[in-house]
Amino acid sequence: MHIPTLEDIHHAHKIVQKYAHQTPVLRNKSLDKEVAGQVHLKCENFQKVGAFKFRGASNAIFSLSDEEAQKGVATHSSGNHAQAVALAGQMRGIPAYIVMPENAPNVKVEAVKGYGARITFCEATLKAREDTLENVVKETGASFIHPYNDPRIIAGQGTAALELLDQQPDLDIILAPVGGGGLLSGTAIAASPTDIKIIGVEPEEADDAFRSFKTGTLIPLDHTETIADGLRTSLGELTFACIREHVDGIVTVSEQEIKKAMRFVWERTKIIIEASSAVPVAALLNQKIDVTEKKVGVILSGGNVDLDNLPWN
Amino acid sequence: MHIPTLEDIHHAHKIVQKYAHQTPVLRNKSLDKEVAGQVHLKCENFQKVGAFKFRGASNAIFSLSDEEAQKGVATHSSGNHAQAVALAGQMRGIPAYIVMPENAPNVKVEAVKGYGARITFCEATLKAREDTLENVVKETGASFIHPYNDPRIIAGQGTAALELLDQQPDLDIILAPVGGGGLLSGTAIAASPTDIKIIGVEPEEADDAFRSFKTGTLIPLDHTETIADGLRTSLGELTFACIREHVDGIVTVSEQEIKKAMRFVWERTKIIIEASSAVPVAALLNQKIDVTEKKVGVILSGGNVDLDNLPWN
Numbered sequence: 001m002h003i004p005t006l007e008d009i010h011h012a013h014k015i016v017q018k019y020a021h022q023t024p025v026l027r028n029k030s031l032d033k034e035v036a037g038q039v040h041l042k043c044e045n046f047q048k049v050g051a052f053k054f055r056g057a058s059n060a061i062f063s064l065s066d067e068e069a070q071k072g073v074a075t076h077s078s079g080n081h082a083q084a085v086a087l088a089g090q091m092r093g094i095p096a097y098i099v100m101p102e103n104a105p106n107v108k109v110e111a112v113k114g115y116g117a118r119i120t121f122c123e124a125t126l127k128a129r130e131d132t133l134e135n136v137v138k139e140t141g142a143s144f145i146h147p148y149n150d151p152r153i154i155a156g157q158g159t160a161a162l163e164l165l166d167q168q169p170d171l172d173i174i175l176a177p178v179g180g181g182g183l184l185s186g187t188a189i190a191a192s193p194t195d196i197k198i199i200g201v202e203p204e205e206a207d208d209a210f211r212s213f214k215t216g217t218l219i220p221l222d223h224t225e226t227i228a229d230g231l232r233t234s235l236g237e238l239t240f241a242c243i244r245e246h247v248d249g250i251v252t253v254s255e256q257e258i259k260k261a262m263r264f265v266w267e268r269t270k271i272i273i274e275a276s277s278a279v280p281v282a283a284l285l286n287q288k289i290d291v292t293e294k295k296v297g298v299i300l301s302g303g304n305v306d307l308d309n310l311p312w313n
Numbered sequence: 314m315h316i317p318t319l320e321d322i323h324h325a326h327k328i329v330q331k332y333a334h335q336t337p338v339l340r341n342k343s344l345d346k347e348v349a350g351q352v353h354l355k356c357e358n359f360q361k362v363g364a365f366k367f368r369g370a371s372n373a374i375f376s377l378s379d380e381e382a383q384k385g386v387a388t389h390s391s392g393n394h395a396q397a398v399a400l401a402g403q404m405r406g407i408p409a410y411i412v413m414p415e416n417a418p419n420v421k422v423e424a425v426k427g428y429g430a431r432i433t434f435c436e437a438t439l440k441a442r443e444d445t446l447e448n449v450v451k452e453t454g455a456s457f458i459h460p461y462n463d464p465r466i467i468a469g470q471g472t473a474a475l476e477l478l479d480q481q482p483d484l485d486i487i488l489a490p491v492g493g494g495g496l497l498s499g500t501a502i503a504a505s506p507t508d509i510k511i512i513g514v515e516p517e518e519a520d521d522a523f524r525s526f527k528t529g530t531l532i533p534l535d536h537t538e539t540i541a542d543g544l545r546t547s548l549g550e551l552t553f554a555c556i557r558e559h560v561d562g563i564v565t566v567s568e569q570e571i572k573k574a575m576r577f578v579w580e581r582t583k584i585i586i587e588a589s590s591a592v593p594v595a596a597l598l599n600q601k602i603d604v605t606e607k608k609v610g611v612i613l614s615g616g617n618v619d620l621d622n623l624p625w626n
Binding site for chain 2: 024045046050263266267270271272273303307308310312313
């Protein structure tokens with residue numbers, strides 16, 4: 001098991017910066033006032049495909065040898081990772097095979113198709129997804145691009161924090177949401193040479209990282225329900241190891257707190273963030289972490305929402 | 314009748330830049346692809362109070378002599394201008410008197426109160442608003458800050474285009490929405506020394522500027538219905554004169570086109586714009602103006618929306 005190093009993230013950044021946007025860091029007076037500190041929002045909602053996931057996917061896919069690459073890449077996902085793999089595959093000019101559950105929202109299916117990926121539908125269970133993916137990989141020889149439990153993915157996701165540290169060096173704390181743990185792991189490794197505290201924030205309804213971190217034992221959750229749909233997955237062995245080594249703490253927030261934080265950001269900052277992005281903001285707005293007079297970086301993970309199904313409607 | 318000059322806008326900018334944000338100019342690949350040109354979005358949705366209106370209000374209010382100012386400022390508005398006058402008044406440390414119709418949405422009333430303004434409610438007719446304002450002005454000696462038909466307001470609004478020209482000098486066309494005409498007038502004057510074409514865009518449902526421009530006669534509309542609520546007002550004499558002198562054309566868009574353009578911007582750019590901002594974008598997406606291989610600036614007027622009442626729900 002290779003825990004990525006800061007050097008891996010620097011290496012990833014050389015690749016990722018050729019394909020991804022350097023996203024802006026925004027501030028907002030209402031937010032600062034509300035938390036009595038300085039909040040710096042790293043806007044991965046403005047990233048390609050609307051989420052940080054493109055960083056990891058582009059690093060993984062452009063790290064493949066030509067021989068590996070020509071057989072294509074494959075993954076199973078109904079979310080942002082699917083679009084990220086599809087777009088990075090398209091940019092490298094290789095086939096991308098995406099396994100999606102048959103009940104995936106049409107808008108997500110269309111987005112993946114729009115990037116030229118080949119979709120295989122399967123039943124909406126984790127087992128069906130994994131079995132179908134295994135078949136696709138066997139048939140095509142494509143490389144499986146795991147959504148988080150992969151050093152190239154973790155290193156790629158870490159480039160968001162690397163940029164943030166360049167754009168705003170004197171931070172006291174950085175917050176990132178935790179689902180599978182790729183973003184939090186990469187963030188923590190990127191900041192490892194500094195004194196900056198790294199805190200993961202997780203929905204109470206999907207608190208496997210919180211429990212695993214507290215007990216020192218990986219405790220995946222079978223079934224989770226949270227509006228932060230990007231955070232329903234559990235940590236993997238590699239991300240858990242990264243988090244144990246580099247992260248300072250994990251806190252949780254309620255569904256109600258997530259919804260309110262999401263709406264607060266929409267109304268005050270005029271940017272669209274998805275519920276997963278609102279999770280660390282909710283931790284700030286509800287004093288789960290004291291940031292009085294501190295400088296806080298927040299990684300806003302993405303901005304892909306279904307405008308016909310907003311949580312306050 | 315004093316038509317403001319470029320010099321007036323430069324003078325306004327010296328004042329406005331002390332109080333307002335220099336808003337960013339954003340680009341988006343999907344939008345560029347859709348219109349086969351380069352679109353540069355001047356994001357006044359990120360301006361203070363969430364709209365360009367703060368530029369005009371701050372210029373007008375900080376241009377008052379101390380003697381005038383101490384008696385306060387007054388206006389009637391249920392929209393962005395009310396908040397702009399309230400905030401600029403608060404920043405100057407003088408009373409702001411806002412006349413609002415008794416059916417104004419609570420969220421707008423609260424926002425105005427939040428900036429410390431004194432609200433007088435009246436019946437929801439234009440006559441009641443004007444009469445009530447007249448009384449307030451008589452009683453207090455406050456200066457009336459007109460929402461658009463005032464050279465200081467027009468010069469203030471023109472600072473958005475002045476900044477845009479500095480941020481992105483080589484534009485071929487600039488589009489701005491037209492309601493009362495303050496923003497369009499200021500934009501056209503700011504660009505007057507250049508060859509850039511200035512086009513106003515208006516909802517079909519509130520097409521007084523289109524008709525007035527075409528016939529050369531000011532034709533106000535009594536009653537208009539459009540989801541672009543910031544554009545329901547008609548041109549004034551001064552803004553009409555500015556527009557006749559400096560604007561190259563006015564085009565109109567349907568309600569359906571506005572709604573679709575608004576949703577397009579939300580989904581693709583991840584920024585929140587109000588319906589009035591979507592009006593010029595709608596003109597681009599529906600080929601009302603040919604911008605093939607051209608560089609187009611678009612003034613996004615604001616981002617204040619009622620998240621409980623989105624046009625697609």
